[in-house]
Amino acid sequence: MTARRWDLFCNVIDNFGDIAVSWRLARQLHVDHGLAVRLWVDDLATFHRLVSGVDATARVQHVDGVEIGHWTPDADLGEPGDVVVDVFGSRAPDAFVERMARKAPPPVWINLEYLSAEDWVEDCHGMQSPHPQLPIVRHFFFPGFTEATGGLIEERDLALDRFSFLRDPAMAAAAWAGWHFDPPAAGTTVVSLFGYGGPSVASMLEAWASGDAPVCGVLPPSRMSRDVLAFFGVDGALPGTRLVRDALEVRTIPFQTQAGYDRLLWLSDCNFVRGEDSFVRAQWAESPFVWQIYPQEGGAHWTKLHSFVNTYGEGLEEDARDAVREFWRLWNRGETSAANLGHAWRRFWSWRDDLRAHDAGWAAHLRTIGNLTENLVRFSAARI
Numbered sequence: 001m002t003a004r005r006w007d008l009f010c011n012v013i014d015n016f017g018d019i020a021v022s023w024r025l026a027r028q029l030h031v032d033h034g035l036a037v038r039l040w041v042d043d044l045a046t047f048h049r050l051v052s053g054v055d056a057t058a059r060v061q062h063v064d065g066v067e068i069g070h071w072t073p074d075a076d077l078g079e080p081g082d083v084v085v086d087v088f089g090s091r092a093p094d095a096f097v098e099r100m101a102r103k104a105p106p107p108v109w110i111n112l113e114y115l116s117a118e119d120w121v122e123d124c125h126g127m128q129s130p131h132p133q134l135p136i137v138r139h140f141f142f143p144g145f146t147e148a149t150g151g152l153i154e155e156r157d158l159a160l161d162r163f164s165f166l167r168d169p170a171m172a173a174a175a176w177a178g179w180h181f182d183p184p185a186a187g188t189t190v191v192s193l194f195g196y197g198g199p200s201v202a203s204m205l206e207a208w209a210s211g212d213a214p215v216c217g218v219l220p221p222s223r224m225s226r227d228v229l230a231f232f233g234v235d236g237a238l239p240g241t242r243l244v245r246d247a248l249e250v251r252t253i254p255f256q257t258q259a260g261y262d263r264l265l266w267l268s269d270c271n272f273v274r275g276e277d278s279f280v281r282a283q284w285a286e287s288p289f290v291w292q293i294y295p296q297e298g299g300a301h302w303t304k305l306h307s308f309v310n311t312y313g314e315g316l317e318e319d320a321r322d323a324v325r326e327f328w329r330l331w332n333r334g335e336t337s338a339a340n341l342g343h344a345w346r347r348f349w350s351w352r353d354d355l356r357a358h359d360a361g362w363a364a365h366l367r368t369i370g371n372l373t374e375n376l377v378r379f380s381a382a383r384i
């Protein structure tokens, strides 16, 4: 039986990743699967910054067919749906869980976890955790990169939209014009720049500026922006600003819609991404990418980073995989030497054709796992 009504709980910890993934999931459940979705979010201001159509002050609103509720301690959450999903460590409130346990049959209760390529994920995907007092069970659902995981979110039309965009140069020109720029000259390496910032930004920009190949960085606002602007000796720059030093040009653009951000990834030769969702979108873009992982206490993120390179790098020539690992390692550790980072970049970039081919194969592999939303619908239907 398909579960018709879904409740999603999203507790925004920081940044955009939590709400970005929750919103994609909510929309896809509704748009691609025709399900009734209520998305409970505790931080509408961040949601509004990501999706401008969201009203940061409304207790309840409908956007793209999804009901969005402001999740506050006194919010009336109503009756639970057929499936309840706690996204990324969120937890439906106790009173709501009690109502879930009283419902006959009780909803399928899912804990949607963070993305990781570590081996233990396969063992934990689908595991059950009974509530200590109530007759209800929580199921762990792990996104991932292998058959034994829940896969990644990919909208039904995404591959087709990308294909249509790439085969029509007028669409790329329209994207550049929308940002008030001409397309970069042929032979320029276009890199999209999104990240948490840190010392490696100045080193990278220095290496590009002093290189002999033209590089065009495209910069939507993020924590990385202040480091980029500091490199050019400016405090601020409106969208549409061109900053130039030697072989490097940086173009500032406004914060994009989620669809606009995908287009930026599609028209770039290399994408610098971060966290979880932009990292996944870069993989659907099928171009070389550089991942700045969300730093965790005690350095736990390094294991995650290396696990991903091991999994993703299968099938790449050993030197290409090492080049990816080394460049990503320096980028993430905040390399302060432009010479070191420039060397690692040139080695990484010398593999660009192989990486591009590998990335297409990688996306095809990811598609064989099925997309996360579909897998989640199937998983819950089997347990209702």
Ligand code: TRH
Pocket: 013, 014, 015, 016, 017, 018, 020, 021, 050, 114, 194, 220, 221, 222, 254, 255, 256, 257, 258, 259, 261, 274, 275, 276, 277, 278, 279, 294
């Ligand atoms: O914002 P993030 O750093 O989110 C992080 C991670 O998800 C991390 O795992 C989590 O623990 C932490 O938050 C709390 O990076 P992420 O996941 O890439 O999310 C950024 C989103 O912003 C992504 O959906 C892309 C989107 N985006 C736009 O829509 N427009 C833009 O112009 C840009 C630059 C990004």
